[in-house]
Amino acid sequence: SGDSTARIWNLNENGSRASTQLVLRHCIREGGHDVPSNKDVTSLDWN
Numbered sequence: 001s002g003d004s005t006a007r008i009w010n011l012n013e014n015g016s017r018a019s020t021q022l023v024l025r026h027c028i029r030e031g032g033h034d035v036p037s038n039k040d041v042t043s044l045d046w047n
Helices: none
Strands: 005-009 021-025 027-030 033-036
Touching: none
Parallel strands: none
Antiparallel strands: 005 021, 027 033
């Protein structure tokens, strides 16, 4: 997605209307802190 996240939903919740989701955030380490990346999660970084 455009906000540098990926989401995983639990589809085995027996018809519950509010499904559980896990949000995976793509962050980079900068100055000793994790900061959100502005890259799409499908982008590659080359060193």
